Amino acid sequence: MSDLRLLTGGEAVAHAMRQIDPDVVPVYPITPQTPIIQTFAKLVADGRAQTEIVNVESEHSAMSAAIGAALAGARTMTATSSQGLALMAEVVYIAASMRAPIVMALGNRALSGPINIHCDHSDSMLIRDSGVIQLFAENAQEAYDLTVIAPRLAEHPDVLLPVLVCQDGFTITHSAEPVELLPDSVVRDFIGDYRIPYSVLDVREPTTQGPFAMPDYYYEFRRQQAAASEASAAVFAELGCEFAQLAGRAYGEVEEYRLEGASTAILALGSTAGTVKDVVDELREDGEPVGLLRITSFRPFPAAAVAAALENVASVVVLDRADSPGGTPPLGAEVAAALYGSGCRLSGAVYGLGGRDLHPADIRAVFAGAAPAHIGLRGEACRV
Amino acid sequence: MAELTPWQHLPVAGAVRPDTAIRPVTGGWRTGERPEADLPACVNCLLCWLYCPDSAILVESEAFNGFDLDACKGCAICAEVCPVGAIAMVAE
């Protein structure tokens, strides 16, 4: 029996949290993540979840408290965006290196300055080297589904890493769409019990956690952590299949959309993929051989899957909703590494910074090979 | 010197169990003097035990029971705080 509701991405994630019923949620408000915590706080206040919400005094403390809770044996979740993620960045790295399986909802929002509350992916890109797992939702349904999957992924003994479920700020967080919720019991059975190797509340077998490491050991710890990130790809694939049995919706590290016989493909993250799919459908009606490769898992980056999916595609364009001044835009850089030596023509464009919309006409121009390096920018668009 | 562990065999996130961890010897920090107790003078007040930064005063059944010279760094605080002057620093 389907529970289909009209929910924003933020509300959908709040419902996933209600069903997960985490033990502790330390959290600090920031636009556009606020609908998540406000909706969730009301659900808790009405007794629909038993979570201990800790209204901390900054995002840095939110992630810090999250590590304390997670390593004390509590299933822990939080949410943030943009400046909040930037402020907690120090601790995000530590959460990954301390192998704390925290699940965090990220409402993607541009990093200051200027201060801007709208969507781009610069916040995710800021912490791409932190070792946390980053999954990108295309719409509210995916935001919900990926949040349900996230605790199993984070807590898997081969993984034990924080998982960020990213959804575009305002575009997904604040836009209402039909979302099918799974039954509470299905979610509960799917996520199971929380288990970590060593709890700091274990006084009978005490452990020292968060050590100081000299050059003789630091490198080995970083490799151990990176190996866990690499191992998580296989775990996500398994969980995606298991989830498909329950929900009828499958998830993988990438999503191929009409790539058969495509001579040009666009790669994108997030809600833009949805717009691209519409344009692909229209162009395909006109016989244009175009397609889309959506990246669902940005970290770990699915290099092999990208190379395999685009093997027979002559021309690839990567759309980046973040820039790297003085360097290569982040998604473009990853794809270039994945496709090195493949022989396809690779180009990229930056778009949508600070929430600027990307229109179907812009995407048509991309497929026609006529898009500038900075789509939608007023003024000179070429790179030096 | 203990052999260094390859990354595959490290505990997850470096969690260390005290019962299995190496305990470094810091007695080598001393620079020529070590504490010595005049047992008949000792009144078992245990102040030295509490003051010692290196937990190097051994106690058995709530009575002074010697110095852990593997830990003692020779700071001489015990000699200084003993209320009956039962500890002296002597040449090593």
Next chain:
Amino acid sequence: MSRLKTLVRNQNGIQPLRGGHSLCQGCGVPMVVRTVLSTIKQPTVVVNATGCLEVATTRFPTTAWNVPWLHVAFENAAAVASGVESAQRALRRRHALPAGEDVAVVVFAGDGGTYDIGLQALSGALERGHRFLFVCYDNEAYMNTGVQRSGATPFAASTTTSPAGRESWGKAQQRKDMTAIAVAHHIPYVAQAAATHWHDLSVKVERAVAANGPAFLNVLTDCPVGWGHEPRLFAQVIGGAVDCLFWPLYEVVEGRYQLTYAPPSVLQVADWLALQGRFAHLLEPENEPVVARIQEQIEGDWLALLDRCGDRLAPSLTRPSNSLPRAAPA
């Protein structure tokens, strides 16, 4: 049974902080840690901010801790402790913990991780009312990184970032009154203590953990390297700080101030400053006005404290006096 023997007994043969660490010869921090942990009878988890204590006791693959111990970063010990405390409460509510008493959550942070970089997280944790004990081991500078000045460094102390010199008497600012900041959060128990007044500290620890909410202890202790004296003079230097009224010992129970120690004989500040290399420049004749200013400041603060404690019979500060009220019996 004497309190000291009780502390030994409470350890049950296992030292919470054992030897083999790399804290300096004569470091004043372990005494604070050991007094606190051997006073608390219930099982304890320690959350430690970055600093001397953390770095010197947990170099992988060693550890000096026989209790569960957690370090995350420098400024967030109180936030991390908030998470641990919330987890215990949440798990207890769901009957997901073994039967028995709660684990006490104790934070150890230096003055840097309390007064300065740690202030925000501490303030938040106090305001939210988590049940935990925050112990600041205050040695009045960022010692681990090489004796740099902190918000706790006293006026005119020489540190590596506020050095005395031809044009400077050392730190130009007064230190913060961190204990008063904690009191302003309306928490059940706040106290100021000193490492070597271990009996007073131990009693305060008991009261702190019995409090049904946050408790804050500001404990003055020594750094022979940073303060510039022979390690063995630990008791004289800290004792002197208390006896010259630089560091009064008191507690604030549900907002009510209570003095817990009155020096039988009050030391002149100059005599205490003379014990320490960090104040050596103040012994120069031309710096007499600075010493006089310090003496005046300390006397003023002492009288203000006595006011808050409700004592109107402040003794003359140049002769011994026994007329100050003692703390109420426990």
